[in-house]
Amino acid sequence: MGMGTGIDPTDPTPAYLQIAGDLRAAIAEGRYSDQAPLPSIAELRRQYGTSDGPVKQAIRQLVNEGLVVTRKGRGAFVRKPRRLQRFGSRRHLPGTKAGKAPLEAEAEQQTMRRDQQVLSVDRIPAPAEIAERLGIDPGTQVLVRRHLLSLDGTPAQLADSHFPLDLVEDTLIAAPAAAGPITGGVHAALSALGLELDHFREEWVARMPMPYETRALRLAAGTPVLRLLRTLYATDGRPLEVSDFRLAGDLHQLVYDVPAR
Numbered sequence: 001m002g003m004g005t006g007i008d009p010t011d012p013t014p015a016y017l018q019i020a021g022d023l024r025a026a027i028a029e030g031r032y033s034d035q036a037p038l039p040s041i042a043e044l045r046r047q048y049g050t051s052d053g054p055v056k057q058a059i060r061q062l063v064n065e066g067l068v069v070t071r072k073g074r075g076a077f078v079r080k081p082r083r084l085q086r087f088g089s090r091r092h093l094p095g096t097k098a099g100k101a102p103l104e105a106e107a108e109q110q111t112m113r114r115d116q117q118v119l120s121v122d123r124i125p126a127p128a129e130i131a132e133r134l135g136i137d138p139g140t141q142v143l144v145r146r147h148l149l150s151l152d153g154t155p156a157q158l159a160d161s162h163f164p165l166d167l168v169e170d171t172l173i174a175a176p177a178a179a180g181p182i183t184g185g186v187h188a189a190l191s192a193l194g195l196e197l198d199h200f201r202e203e204w205v206a207r208m209p210m211p212y213e214t215r216a217l218r219l220a221a222g223t224p225v226l227r228l229l230r231t232l233y234a235t236d237g238r239p240l241e242v243s244d245f246r247l248a249g250d251l252h253q254l255v256y257d258v259p260a261r
Helices: 015-028 041-048 052-064 102-109 130-132 185-191 209-215
Strands: 068-071 075-078 084-087 115-127 139-151 154-164 197-207 224-236 239-248 251-254
Touching: 015 041, 015 052, 041 052, 052 068, 052 075, 084 102, 102 115, 130 139, 130 154, 130 224, 130 239, 154 209, 185 197, 185 239, 209 239
Parallel strands: 084 251
Antiparallel strands: 068 075, 115 139, 139 154, 154 239, 197 224, 224 239
């Protein structure tokens, strides 16, 4: 159709979807940058030769897709936030971390700032899916460290790390939340206990967020979360940690190098 050339009456696609498709293409092609305002409802109505109804529906469609955010009294604005590349196949290798936690190292390499807030450190009955991965009975007490991770000041990840209580009780890992983040990350703390870390298993799903995730991550309408359950194993096969991550879907790109043979 081409930006602003009007509605094609021979196209069976509803007018609002034609407008949404045109605006979507303009955003993808870079005609609008992140936070740039879209034309007003009146301007779009004139450009497309239609009424307010289809224009407003088109904006709602783009909001639901997570491409646009509306601000009361100000109009509609494009959302094209910068994404952190998460290099899943090499982020835990010693040579890529330089003594830092993986996310901290990745963010630094991509000229982004990563901040970490310890929300709580609690002893709780293990939920079933956590217990299964730790090889313990559901309801067995585990230690959970809950974190909020931010990129350039924007909330980006919720991370809950669960540990067998007998493994970490009376260690740095069980320190109260007021003690703050663990320097070098929790895996360095596990290694300091004499444990030999071997490998991770990562299980990913994409879903729409729970209400508390929407609030904590300040998610715009239409933004999914990527949920990662990651289990860390020792060289003897013992599971040491199960982490439950919820990543803001618009702030991350997953990158993996996978052998072809």
